[in-house]
Every structure is written in C-alpha cells, then in structure tokens.
Amino acid sequence: MCFRSGSRAAHDPLLCIVPPYMLRVLALRGDPQVAEMARTLLKQTEKLRDERAELMGAGLPPPDPFRGAYATAAVSPAEGLCCPERRIHDGQFRAALPGKLLRSEGDDPTGIADADTAYDAAGQVFSLFAEEYGRNSLDGEGMPLIATVHHRRNYNNAFWNGTQMAYGTGDGKIFRTFLELSVIGHEMAHGVIQHSGGLIYENQSGALNESIADVFGSLSLQRALGQEAHQADWLVGRGILGPGITGAALRSMKAPGTAYADDLLGQDPQPWHMDHFVTTSDDNGGVHINSGIPNHAFYLFCAYLGGRAWELPGRIWYRALQTLNNPMASFSxxxxxxxxxxxxxxxxxxxxxxxxRRAWKLVGIAI
Ligand SMILES: [Zn+2]
Incomplete structure (x- = not known):
C-alpha cells in the first residue's frame, strides 16, 4: 500500500502507480506466492512511507501550498531552457535509494536496457514541460531528475517519493515492467504537481492529483509518438501487465473502467461520470478510482478539438495547475x-x- 488513511498520509504521500486496492485483491485471490508478494508489498510501502514521514519531519521543507498563486504561468517556451540534469541509478534489487549511479547527463548509453529507457523517458518528459509549457524541470528551477531502476527484487510498483522516481522490474507474472513512458510521465508529473502548489492526496483533490499525473503521462507518450488525439490509445501503463493478466493497461482515459477485466485482478473500478462517483475510505478516498472522471473530461475535450492534445489542451491544464491556488480543490x-x-x-x-464546457457536462460537472 502506498498510502495510509489519515491526514498525515494525505499531506505526505508516497505516490505509487499501482493502487492499494489492486494489491489487496491479489492478497485475497492470488495463489500463495502471489498473495505473499502482495502482502509484502503492502507492508514494505507502508514502511517506506513512514521513513519518508520521518525524513520530512527531520528538516526537509514542506511544500508551500500557496506557491501556485505566485507562479507565473509560462505558456510559451522560455528563454534559456535547455537541458535536463538526469541521474539514473541501479537499485541493485535492494531497498536503499538512490543506489549506484549508472548514467549521468551526457553519458553514453550504459547498455543496461532499463537504465537507458529511464534516461530517455526522463528526457522526453522534461522536454514536454520545458518546450511546451516553459517549465524548467519538476520544480521549475532545474532540479535534477533522479531515478532508480531495479528497485527491490520482483517489486510490483513504481513511485515518486518527493525527491526521486523509483521503478521495480515487476515479478514477470502480474507486472512485466514499469518503465513505460506514460508511467514515467505520470510519476514525474507528481513532482510538478507537488511544486505547483500541490493537491492534497485524498478524496476529490487527491483524485485530481492522480488525474493530472495521468494527463501529463499520456501527453508525454503522445508527444513522443507524434500522435494526434484520435490516434492515441489514451491508456496509462500500456503493456506493463504480465502475460497471464487479461487487460490492456492500468487505466483508460478514453473508456475508464475498461483497462482490465481479469480473473485475478477483477475489473478496472474507474467511473467516467459523477453518477458513478465511488465513495470509499480505501485508496485515500478513491484517488486512483474517481480520477477516471476528470481523466475522461480531458479526453473528451481533446477528442472534440482534434489535433495535438499536448498543445492547447495541455497548455490549458498546465496553466490551470499553476493558477489553481487551492490544495483542496474539488472536481468542480x-x-x-x-x-x-x-x-x-x-x-x-x-x-x-x-x-x-461540453466535456465537463458529459461527465456530470456543470461549469
Ligand atoms: Zn500517481
């Protein structure tokens, strides 16, 4: 589990790509080996969260919730924006972060596929934010992009911990990898959201945090592939599910609730309309579930407009994030x-x- 209930967790989350309800289902339905994996993962992530809470309490500055009010929303490429400062580490299948440095900015490829994929993908996400929205890295001030591949052994998750990304390799059964551009863009976007004034990680503001991360994850992939809105699959985490799992991805923005339907994992629980909003105390108030609603509104808007979704629609979403100034914002x-x-x-x-207006109305939100 990447989150616990309670206000501390909401302010200081560890942002994982695999939601806790998926792990609980695996713990319940999996064979003894899978169930044990899921239970261990739930325990490990809780411990990691506690460690991070201690770290934050030991003098790291808290995110400034009102920063968004003063951030100027650059919407055109800024002068002087150039290059990311990437550092990719090998976790050596252990828990310690960041691990052994494998590749720094400008280094030649390592020949280690996961490290080179993480390096290239971090560059593509940096380029989306820099070239399209005028943002210099995740914090807007050029912070290094630190990532760890091979985090823990058979680790079925990927996360942003407030300072870096970490990616498991998957166990090869439930998940085959987490190094996929929409997933990497999603995790890095959590960093952008954190440094844009933040959205409290519970209930509707938490689902917005998840949705905005999905939006920029999907836009990272669409831009890298040069796809227009109608050509894109609008999936988050395509191809990361293991060979025995019946499903295309973790989430679908085009058709929330249809990303997977599997004997073991059950059915993708995402709604696309406010009529089906899920009220739950699980998953920090359903942050990975109800994100389907704003995800679908973004998809509809892009589909109506046509063309490249990372251009005007992406700029509108980015500017809204910079000017929101409300860490507890509702969908409305x-x-x-x-x-x-x-x-x-x-x-x-x-x-x-x-x-x-039409897109929001279709998901049951009047503006
Ligand atoms: Zn997330």
Missing part, C-alpha cells in the same frame, strides 16, 4: 479553473471554451 473547482485558463488562452466565447 478544477473544472472552473480549466475554464478560466481556456478563456485566457483561447478567448471568451471561443469554440474551445464551448467544447470544454
């Missing part, structure tokens, strides 16, 4: 903020604002 607050951004970037009464 966020929809309003995206409309304000659309008016600023596309003009009041523009076709884009009409389409945005």
């Amino acid at each position: 607050d966020w929809a309003d903020q995206t409309m304000d951004s659309a008016i600023e970037l596309a003009g009041r009464g523009s076709i884009e604002t009409v389409m945005l």
Whole structure:
C-alpha cells in the first residue's frame, strides 16, 4: 500500500502507480506466492512511507501550498531552457535509494536496457514541460531528475517519493515492467504537481492529483509518438501487465473502467461520470478510482478539438495547475479553473471554451 488513511498520509504521500486496492485483491485471490508478494508489498510501502514521514519531519521543507498563486504561468517556451540534469541509478534489487549511479547527463548509453529507457523517458518528459509549457524541470528551477531502476527484487510498483522516481522490474507474472513512458510521465508529473502548489492526496483533490499525473503521462507518450488525439490509445501503463493478466493497461482515459477485466485482478473500478462517483475510505478516498472522471473530461475535450492534445489542451491544464491556488480543490473547482485558463488562452466565447464546457457536462460537472 502506498498510502495510509489519515491526514498525515494525505499531506505526505508516497505516490505509487499501482493502487492499494489492486494489491489487496491479489492478497485475497492470488495463489500463495502471489498473495505473499502482495502482502509484502503492502507492508514494505507502508514502511517506506513512514521513513519518508520521518525524513520530512527531520528538516526537509514542506511544500508551500500557496506557491501556485505566485507562479507565473509560462505558456510559451522560455528563454534559456535547455537541458535536463538526469541521474539514473541501479537499485541493485535492494531497498536503499538512490543506489549506484549508472548514467549521468551526457553519458553514453550504459547498455543496461532499463537504465537507458529511464534516461530517455526522463528526457522526453522534461522536454514536454520545458518546450511546451516553459517549465524548467519538476520544480521549475532545474532540479535534477533522479531515478532508480531495479528497485527491490520482483517489486510490483513504481513511485515518486518527493525527491526521486523509483521503478521495480515487476515479478514477470502480474507486472512485466514499469518503465513505460506514460508511467514515467505520470510519476514525474507528481513532482510538478507537488511544486505547483500541490493537491492534497485524498478524496476529490487527491483524485485530481492522480488525474493530472495521468494527463501529463499520456501527453508525454503522445508527444513522443507524434500522435494526434484520435490516434492515441489514451491508456496509462500500456503493456506493463504480465502475460497471464487479461487487460490492456492500468487505466483508460478514453473508456475508464475498461483497462482490465481479469480473473485475478477483477475489473478496472474507474467511473467516467459523477453518477458513478465511488465513495470509499480505501485508496485515500478513491484517488486512483474517481480520477477516471476528470481523466475522461480531458479526453473528451481533446477528442472534440482534434489535433495535438499536448498543445492547447495541455497548455490549458498546465496553466490551470499553476493558477489553481487551492490544495483542496474539488472536481468542480478544477473544472472552473480549466475554464478560466481556456478563456485566457483561447478567448471568451471561443469554440474551445464551448467544447470544454461540453466535456465537463458529459461527465456530470456543470461549469
Ligand atoms: Zn500517481
């Protein structure tokens, strides 16, 4: 489990790609080996969270919740933005982070596939934020992009811990890898969200945090592939599920609730409409579940507009994140903020604002 209930967890989360309810289902339904793996993973991540809470309590500055109010929303490529500062480490299948440095910025490929994939993907995500939105790294101030591959043995998860990314290799059964661009973009986007004023990781604001991470994860992939909205699959984590699992991905923005339907994992629980909003105390109030609703609104908006989703739609979402100034925002607050951004970037009464209103309305949110 990457999160516990309680206010501390919501303010100081460890942001994992695999939601805790998937692990609980595996602990319940898996064969003895899989069930043991799931139980161990649930325990390990809880411990890691505790360690991080201690670290944060030991003098690391807390995120400034109001920073978003003062951040200028750069929407065009900024002068002087250039290069990421990547550092990819080998976790050597152990728990310690960051592990042994394998490849620094400018180094030749290592020949270790996971390390080189992590390096290239971090560059593609950096480039999305820098070239399209004028942001210099995750914090806007050029922070190094630190990642660890081969984190723990058979580790079925990937996470952003507030300072770096870490990727397991999967156990080869339930998950085959986590080094996929939409997953890497998702984890790095959690860093951008944290440094953009943050969204408290529970209930609707937590589901927005998850949704915005999915949006920029998917946009990272679409931009790297040069796909227009209608060409993209809008999946998060395509190809990461293991060979024995019936499913395409972890989540689908185009059709939430259909990413997987498996005898072991059960059915993807994401709703796409407010009528099916899930009220639960699990998963920090369903942050990985209800994110399907704002995810689908973004997809609909991009589908209505056509063209490259990382351009105007991505700019509107990015600008809304920079100007939100409400760490406890509801879906409705966020929809309003995206409309304000659309008016600023596309003009009041523009076709884009009409389409945005239509997209939110279709998922049951009136603005
Ligand atoms: Zn996440």
